[in-house]
Amino acid sequence: xxxxxxxxxxxxxxxxxxxxxxxxxxxxxxxxxxxxxxxxxxxxxxxxxxxxxxxxxxxxxxxxxxxxxxxxxxxxxxxxxxxxxxxxxxxxxxxxxxxxxxxxxxxxxxxxxxxxxxxxxxxxxxxxxxxxxxxxxxxxxxxxxxxxxxxxxxxxxxxxxxxxxxxxxxxxxxxxxxxxxxxxxxxxxxxxxxxxxxxxxxxxxxxxxxxxxxxxxxxxxxxxxxxxxxxxxxxxxxxxxxxxxxxxxxxxxxxxxxxxxxxxxxxxxxxxxxxxx
Numbered sequence: 001x002x003x004x005x006x007x008x009x010x011x012x013x014x015x016x017x018x019x020x021x022x023x024x025x026x027x028x029x030x031x032x033x034x035x036x037x038x039x040x041x042x043x044x045x046x047x048x049x050x051x052x053x054x055x056x057x058x059x060x061x062x063x064x065x066x067x068x069x070x071x072x073x074x075x076x077x078x079x080x081x082x083x084x085x086x087x088x089x090x091x092x093x094x095x096x097x098x099x100x101x102x103x104x105x106x107x108x109x110x111x112x113x114x115x116x117x118x119x120x121x122x123x124x125x126x127x128x129x130x131x132x133x134x135x136x137x138x139x140x141x142x143x144x145x146x147x148x149x150x151x152x153x154x155x156x157x158x159x160x161x162x163x164x165x166x167x168x169x170x171x172x173x174x175x176x177x178x179x180x181x182x183x184x185x186x187x188x189x190x191x192x193x194x195x196x197x198x199x200x201x202x203x204x205x206x207x208x209x210x211x212x213x214x215x216x217x218x219x220x221x222x223x224x225x226x227x228x229x230x231x232x233x234x235x236x237x238x239x240x241x242x243x244x245x246x247x248x249x250x251x252x253x254x255x256x257x258x259x260x261x262x263x264x265x266x267x268x269x270x271x272x273x274x275x276x277x
Contacts, residue, residue: 025258029054033255034102034109036089036146037116039066041216042166042244046113048073049248050255051080055111058102060085089116089142090134099149108157111255112150114143115166119181132180139184144191147206151199160203162255165192166247167208167266172274189266196264205263207254212270215241237272 033050037043038059047057051074059074059082061067067084074082083105087098103109118138120131147163154161170182171189189208196206213232215223222228223241233239250267253259268274 026252026256027054028111028252028256031055031110031255032106032108033057033111033113034060034099034106034146034150035113035115036060036142037166038113039063039070039084041218042211042214042247043113043115044070044074045244045248046115046164046251047082048077049245049252050111050113051078051082053252053256054080055255056081056106058083058085058106058109060087060089060098060102060116062086062088089146090137092137092141092145095142095145096149099146099153103153109150109153110160111162111164112146113164113166113251113255114146116142117166117184119178121177121181123177124179127180135180135184136187139181140187140191143188147191147195151195151202151204154204155202161205162259163195163204163206164251164254165206165208167192167210169210169212169268169270169273171208171210171266172268192266193264200263205254205260207259207262207264208266209247209250209254210266210268210270211247212236212242212268212273214246215243235273235276236270237276240271242269242271 028050033055035043035047035057038047039061047059051057057074059067059070064086067086071082071084074080085098085102087094116138118135120135143165150161150163165188167188168185170178170185174182192206192208199206232241247269250269254262
């Protein structure tokens, strides 16, 4: 159905009627999203982006003060409700209770964004098992457990739902000293594909986003390292670091009606990094 949107006077004196097709395919009004790692950086940008499209958001991170500030900014900028839950996703046993608390406070969850992550750097031959297990717990095991909670919740609600996992360039490659992180992100991609195939029968789509090098508070030291910064720019055809906001459009697509036939995929938002030989 065509709907008249505006009437303006053009430079040549003609009245121009802008008619556009009424389109709600990216509208998330009435949807409820749970975003881990939502206190800052990529997670915050995605949470805010979903709210801008009408979703009510619940964000999870470890630092209560950071979460309070993030919720205030989301509500001020979008006029959508945001609530926060201070929780360390390394606490695998507590995730079921966390999810139950979110459902109770928000009323349900339609979209799950697994963004929280951590890394430990060091020579692979010297990795401590405690460090290895911590990275796997936060980056991979917590994703599985949260996704299980989400799946059961959506089945009880009648089916349907969206899971978006935040991957990495290391879903496809690796750098020295990143064995634990690369293993967790490679596993995340395999998990994304497996759950997409298995849970399609419930109407749940599962996809991943693979960011390139993104300028956040956590990467400030890397940006300040002249040699590393030069290397990043030389490997990125668009010749800049990404911004957290660069991932929002892809997240909205995968969360909305527009992405309802996309599942089991990873979309790299990397400025062309992986396309460059």
